[in-house]
Amino acid sequence: EVQLVESGGGLVQPGGSLRLSCGVSGFPFSSYEMSWVRQTPGKGLEWVSYISDGGFGTYYADSVKGRFTISRDNAKNSLYLQMNSLRDEDTAVYYCARVVIVATSSVFYDYFDYWGQGTLVTVSS
Amino acid sequence: SYELTQDPSVSVALGQTVRITCQGDSLRRYYASWYKQKPGQAPVLVIYGKDNRPSGIPDRLSGSSSGNTASLTITGAQAEDEADYYCHSRDSSGEHLVFGGGTKLTVL
Numbered sequence: 001e002v003q004l005v006e007s008g009g010g011l012v013q014p015g016g017s018l019r020l021s022c023g024v025s026g027f028p029f030s031s032y033e034m035s036w037v038r039q040t041p042g043k044g045l046e047w048v049s050y051i052s053d054g055g056f057g058t059y060y061a062d063s064v065k066g067r068f069t070i071s072r073d074n075a076k077n078s079l080y081l082q083m084n085s086l087r088d089e090d091t092a093v094y095y096c097a098r099v100v101i102v103a104t105s106s107v108f109y110d111y112f113d114y115w116g117q118g119t120l121v122t123v124s125s
Numbered sequence: 126s127y128e129l130t131q132d133p134s135v136s137v138a139l140g141q142t143v144r145i146t147c148q149g150d151s152l153r154r155y156y157a158s159w160y161k162q163k164p165g166q167a168p169v170l171v172i173y174g175k176d177n178r179p180s181g182i183p184d185r186l187s188g189s190s191s192g193n194t195a196s197l198t199i200t201g202a203q204a205e206d207e208a209d210y211y212c213h214s215r216d217s218s219g220e221h222l223v224f225g226g227g228t229k230l231t232v233l
Contacts (some may be wrong), residue, residue, distance in 0.1 A: 004210060035222065037168075039177040045160070045168065045211050084160035095167055102174060110222070111173040111213065118167055 002026035002114045004096050009119030016086050016123070022079040022096030022116055030054075030074035035100040035112065036081050038092035038121075046092075049081065050099065064090075078094045094116040128216045129225035136231040137202045138160075145197045145228045147212030153218070157212045159188060159197035162227075168211065172197055184213040199230075 010018040013120045020036070036048040050071040058070050069082040079096050097112040129149040135197050137143035147157055156175060160168035172188035183201045195214070199206050211223040 037224075044227040045162075045213075045224040047213075047224060048221060052156070061221065100173075104231075107156065107174075108154070109156035109158070109174060109214070111170060112168070113170050113179065115167040115169070121189075
């Protein structure tokens with residue numbers, strides 16, 4: 001059974017830092033790209049960051065670029081999100097999600113097939 | 126701001142058919158995927174690619190695409206279909222992943 005379990009959320013002051021973790025099981029972690037997606041309470045989903053299966057390719061939403069760092073430890077089946085210089089608007093539930101990429105000569109798309117239950121990050125003084 | 130546009134809310138009578146749409150230039154290049162989310166729960170993948178359903182998703186949900194618009198159709202809506210639905214694809218550059226703003230589906 002595929003499982004993704006986030007941890008590390010909590011209350012932090014503006015300007016502070018927090019490190020989220022996502023432990024996974026039930027599939028070969030090192031073979032899949034992964035992402036973080038967040039959701040402000042009562043609002044929609046926002047993609048935050050993406051990391052390639054080997055960890056060498058990383059991408060970020062403009063809203064977090066330069067402040068957040070995504071990483072992974074394939075030996076520990078774990079995904080991380082280091083969040084620095086946190087702002088009020090970073091308050092959200094953060095989900096980790098497995099990414100599947102389909103790329104052929106004629107078509108390209110990706111999707112998130114498994115999600116964790118999320119961890120709440122609250123940025124407030 | 127979103128590069129994928131969805132209607133904020135849609136309603137459907139029990140047993141009727143409803144179409145939820147997602148518009149964006151990038152959809153001319155990339156297929157969308159669709160996610161269902163109930164309050165307090167994580168999103169669940171319901172449609173991906175041209176028209177594929179993960180195991181366990183009922184076949185009354187289907188996907189289609191034309192030009193810059195992707196659609197999620199629910200044929201014979203049930204009470205349990207009431208939820209928020211989000212589309213996802215890449216942005217125009219292809220480097221960023223993006224979600225639509227979401228559509229709240231009410232089953233009357």
